[in-house]
Structure formats: structure tokens, C-alpha cells
Amino acid sequence: MRRRLLSSTLLVAVIAVLLLGVPLGVAVNRLIQEEATQELSGEAKSLLNDVEYARIQEQPIDPDQLERKYPDRHIQIYAGGTPPQVTAVGTEPEQENRLSADAQSESGVYVVVSRDRTQIEQQVHAWLLLIVVLAAVAMAVAVGLAVVQSRRLTLPLRDLAMIAERLGSGEARPSKHRYGIQELDRVAEVLDRSATRIADLLAREREFATDASHQLRTPLTGLTMRLEEIVAAADDPSVVKEEGEAAIVQAERLTAVIDELLAAARRQRHAQTAVVELDALLDQQFIEWGPAFRRVGRKLVLAGTRELKALGTSGGISQVVSTLLENSLKHGGGPVTVTTSNTEKSIVIEIADEGKGIPEDIAPRVFERNMSGAGGTGLGLTLARALAAADGGRLELVRPRPAAFALFLRPVGDRGRNRVVSGPA
Structure with missing residues (x-):
């Protein structure tokens, strides 16, 4: 690109010099010739006046004075009379190099002033040389400007190519480089916006992977506990059957979580909320988490209003309650009380x-x-609140010490919003 810019600029400069320099040289040559001719004509008229004045004053013509007044000139004066008077001053130039001008008065005085053309040609050559020098300087300046301009254009393009290469290799960070050229700055702005979007997408992918691993960990923990109970109660068929059914429920929950995560990642599922019976949902949670709490000598207590129904998704609400119970098991102490209540605007599950x-x-x-203040991942409550919001509810910390969380759900009569799963944000 730089070579093309240099060659095109040089070609334009040459054409401009030819279009301007050649007519200027012709004009200068003609102007100098005409000026020399007019100067000789003026000198001839001035000399004629001097000769006429000398004749009126009856003074002789002084050749030395004429030579001093008209240097580098050949002068011939023809005065009337019998015989006619002829006066010559200066060196006569050669015929082929002579430029002459004459003047004649009514009294019969005739003067001829001549000069050598060589001096005029030297002057013309000097001016033409000056024009050539100026043309060469103009071309040099044009080439210099072309070099500067080509560097100004090619270097930013190389920089933009490097930025695009880094962007394609996954290094998605805005460069914020600007070059003072509107078009290139526009390209740089577009690349910066693309880098920001790609960085956001990569961050979302990383967050999704982290969220997926965390959300899958809770059902897997429950499934592991169920299997441990099955192994411990292998001698009691009724207990084995009960624990096996619980393990199957955990596996089904795990499958549902995987499906939900995949759908959220693809941005393809828009699921509407449905009526969820909280008693059945909480009973299932107590069945899943009861053995784990009993092993550490703690109790799960269910209190409050029964037979409540709320708008949401059973998977989302179960995941929120399961996360809160798991946090209480790991970081809390004493019995855990799950209290259900209802107000005019919300159905509340407090843990x-x-x-x-x-x-x-x-x-x-x-x-x-x-x-996280207890060595956890710091993702559980974040995801739980996101799941609650996706169901149109909200999760709040109502008391820090001892810890109490409340899940606010929409009552059955509230159809103002539908749940939209859009994936981790």
C-alpha cells in the first residue's frame, strides 16, 4: 500500500509540474523577450530626445557620455545634413545575435540601439533553471508528504490488523487507540465495541460453567446422601425401597437442572410459571435433607400456614430452598425452622x-x-436469588444473626408476569 501511495503521489506531482511548469517556462521566455524589446525601444526614444536637445543647443554629441549612459549597447546616430553625420558608440554585436530598436524624428534624426541576445538568453536560462529547481523541490516535497501520509495510513492499519488478530485469538479487550483519521477511528470504535461484546460473551460463558457446576453440586450431594442411606440400611428392605425412591427423585431433579441449564445457555426456553403446591415441595425437601441434619444432631422443623399455593416453577423453588438448607447445614447451627405464611401480596417461605x-x-x-465468609464458592445465594427473580419472586436476608432468609413468591391470583429463563447473567 505504501508503494502504491508513493507512486501515485509522484505521478500526480509530475503531471502537475508539467501542466504548470511548461506553460510557465514559455510565458517567462516570451515575457523576457518582450521586456528586452520594450527596454530597447525606450532607450532609442530617450536617445533621440537627447540628440534633438543637443542639436537645439548646438552642442556636439559626446560618445563617452553616451557609452556611460547606455552601457552594453551599440548606438548609431544618423543626423541630417550634407553630407549626413553618422555617429557610432559601443561594440556592434553579431548579426544573428543582435536585437535592435530604432526611433526617428521629424527633423531627420534617426537612431538605432542594439544589444547582444546572449545576455537575454542567459536571463531566460536562469529563470528556466529556477523553474526546474522549484519543480524538483515541489516533487521532493510531494514525495515527502506521500511518505508521511503513507506512514500515517499504513501504521494505523497495521495496528488495527493486530487488534483484530488479538480479538480473533480470544484476547477480547478494547484497545482505545485513536489515530486522528475519521474513517480509521470509526473502525477502531467498531473493534472496541466488538471486543467489549466478545468479552461479555466470554464472561457469560465462564459464569455459566461456574453456575452449572454449582447448581449440579446440590442435587449430586442429595443423591450421594440417599445412596449412603441405602448402603447403611441394606438389611431393611422397606428402608432400602424408601431411600431408593428418594435417590430416583434426586436423579430426576439432576436431569431437570441439566435440561434447564442447557435451555438457558441456548436462550431458547421461555417457560410460564404454574401453580406450585408448597406442602408437597417442602415435604420432598425434608425427605431429602432430613437424614443429613439427623447425622449431625440437628432438626428440621416445618411451621406456619399449610396448604399454600404460589406461582412459580417447582424446579426453581426447590433449588432455592435446597440451597438455603445446604447453607444452613454447612454454616448454621441448631434446629432449622421452615415457616410458611401468606400476605396480601406474597407467599413467604422463611428459613x-x-x-x-x-x-x-x-x-x-x-x-x-x-x-462468602465461610470458605464457600460464593455462588449459591447469587444463583438462588436469580432463580427466585426468574420465577417473579425475590429472596431476601431478613435477619443476619442468627441467619434468616425469606423467599417471597407470587400468590396464585397474580398473573402480572411470566417467568422467562434467560440463562446466567
Whole structure:
């Protein structure tokens, strides 16, 4: 590209010099010739006046004075009379190189002033040389500007190519380079916006992988506990059957979570909420988590209003309750009380324990991603709140010490919003 810019600029400069320089040289040559001719004509008229004045004053013509007044000139004066008077001053130039001008008065005085053309040609050559030098300087300046301009254009293009290469290799960060050229700056802005979007997409993919691993861990933990109970109660057929059924439920939940995550990742599922019976859902959670709490000497207590129904999805609500129970098992203490109640605007599931609770410096940010005060991943509560919001509800920390969380769900009569699964954000 740089070579093409240089060659095209040089070609334009040459054409411009030819179009301007040649007519200028012809004009200068003609102007100098005409000026020399007019100068000789003026000198001839001036000399004629001097001769006429000398004749009136009856003074002789002084050749030395004429030679000093008209240097480098050959002068011939023809005065009337019998015989006619002829006066010559200066060196006569050669015939082929002579430029002459004459003047004649009414009294019969005739003067001829001549000069050598060589001086005029030298002057013409000097001006033509100056024009050639100026043309060469103009071409040199044009080439220099072409080099500067080509660098100004090619270097940003190379930079943009490197940015695009880094963008294609996965290094998606805006360069924020600007070059002072509107078109190139526009390309740089587009690349920066693309880098931002790609970085956002990559971040979403990483978050999705993290979220998926965390959401799959809870059903897998429950499934492991069920299998452990089956192994421990292998001698009791009734217990084995009960624990086996619980393990099957956990496996079904695991399958449902995987399906939901895949659909969320593809942005293809828009599921409407349905009526969920909270009693059956909570009973299932107690069946799943009861053995784990009993093994550590803690109790699960269900209290509050029964036979409540709410709008949502059983998978989403179960995942939220399961996350809260798992957090209470790991980080809480004492019995865990699950209380259900209803108000005019919400159906509330409150889960509280009697442990140390959440530190004051963490409580305001407990739902932020990667925020954990007990060595956890810091994702559980973040995902639980996202699932609650996807169902049209909300998850809140109502008391930090001892910890108490409340899940607010929409009552059955509230059809204002539909649940839309859009994947982790």
C-alpha cells in the first residue's frame, strides 16, 4: 500500500509540474523577450530626445557620455545634413545575435540601439533553471508528504490488523487507540465495541460453567446422601425401597437442572410459571435433607400456614430452598425452622437457624457473586436469588444473626408476569 501511495503521489506531482511548469517556462521566455524589446525601444526614444536637445543647443554629441549612459549597447546616430553625420558608440554585436530598436524624428534624426541576445538568453536560462529547481523541490516535497501520509495510513492499519488478530485469538479487550483519521477511528470504535461484546460473551460463558457446576453440586450431594442411606440400611428392605425412591427423585431433579441449564445457555426456553403446591415441595425437601441434619444432631422443623399455593416453577423453588438448607447445614447451627405464611401480596417461605449468623461486614453483600465468609464458592445465594427473580419472586436476608432468609413468591391470583429463563447473567 505504501508503494502504491508513493507512486501515485509522484505521478500526480509530475503531471502537475508539467501542466504548470511548461506553460510557465514559455510565458517567462516570451515575457523576457518582450521586456528586452520594450527596454530597447525606450532607450532609442530617450536617445533621440537627447540628440534633438543637443542639436537645439548646438552642442556636439559626446560618445563617452553616451557609452556611460547606455552601457552594453551599440548606438548609431544618423543626423541630417550634407553630407549626413553618422555617429557610432559601443561594440556592434553579431548579426544573428543582435536585437535592435530604432526611433526617428521629424527633423531627420534617426537612431538605432542594439544589444547582444546572449545576455537575454542567459536571463531566460536562469529563470528556466529556477523553474526546474522549484519543480524538483515541489516533487521532493510531494514525495515527502506521500511518505508521511503513507506512514500515517499504513501504521494505523497495521495496528488495527493486530487488534483484530488479538480479538480473533480470544484476547477480547478494547484497545482505545485513536489515530486522528475519521474513517480509521470509526473502525477502531467498531473493534472496541466488538471486543467489549466478545468479552461479555466470554464472561457469560465462564459464569455459566461456574453456575452449572454449582447448581449440579446440590442435587449430586442429595443423591450421594440417599445412596449412603441405602448402603447403611441394606438389611431393611422397606428402608432400602424408601431411600431408593428418594435417590430416583434426586436423579430426576439432576436431569431437570441439566435440561434447564442447557435451555438457558441456548436462550431458547421461555417457560410460564404454574401453580406450585408448597406442602408437597417442602415435604420432598425434608425427605431429602432430613437424614443429613439427623447425622449431625440437628432438626428440621416445618411451621406456619399449610396448604399454600404460589406461582412459580417447582424446579426453581426447590433449588432455592435446597440451597438455603445446604447453607444452613454447612454454616448454621441448631434446629432449622421452615415457616410458611401468606400476605396480601406474597407467599413467604422463611428459613432460619440458630447459628452464629452472617458477619456484619458481609451481610449487605451476601447475595453478590463470589462473596462468602465461610470458605464457600460464593455462588449459591447469587444463583438462588436469580432463580427466585426468574420465577417473579425475590429472596431476601431478613435477619443476619442468627441467619434468616425469606423467599417471597407470587400468590396464585397474580398473573402480572411470566417467568422467562434467560440463562446466567
